[in-house]
Amino acid sequence: MAILPAANCSSLVPDSWRVGVPAPALPAGDTAGDWIAYADQAVGQLDRANGRTSDALAIVTACEARDAAAVREVQRPWWRPW
């Protein structure tokens, strides 16, 4: 059994994503437009946060799959072509 180096796939996730997505600034005015626009901006930030979550998972999952495939390839018996 070979000793494997510790995987650090999470290091491929951009550091800026670790701080989270900020909320938009609270509406300065008291008009209906100000508050509705604020709600829209907040949903935009939600889209951004959801996108980052799924992208971060995709980065780590793809990296782990490549690592696992590399180890499988080395440990494959010589008599098995796949």
Place this chain on the structure above:
Amino acid sequence: MTGALDLANRIRRLLSPTGWAVVLAVVCIIALLATCARDARRDAQRAHQAAEIAAGLTEARTQAARDAGLIRDGAEARDAAIDNLNRRNTDAIQSAPGADQRLDPAVTDAGRRALCLRDATRGDPACRELFQPRPR
């Protein structure tokens, strides 16, 4: 049974006790050397496999970094599209009839207080101002 004993006696008489001791010592040394050789071969196989795995993981990590780069590029494009949509939506909302209608200050005050209880908005300057103790 008698034949087997005769054979054993004949073999025993082939060598003196010292000779048998030498034979036994030689057999032990050969067994020891064979064990050492087997262990060395096994260690070499392990080292070779570890090196192959390390090389494979290095290549896999290079490819994973390329994958991550593509995903980050996609995220940057998505962020830019969100910023663009934010601007267009704000323009559309603010230019719609009724957008400049003033809301009851009690509602907006309650709204700000509610939003300021959220972790994401707690640090907003408006929240700090809202919860600052007023001088008497």
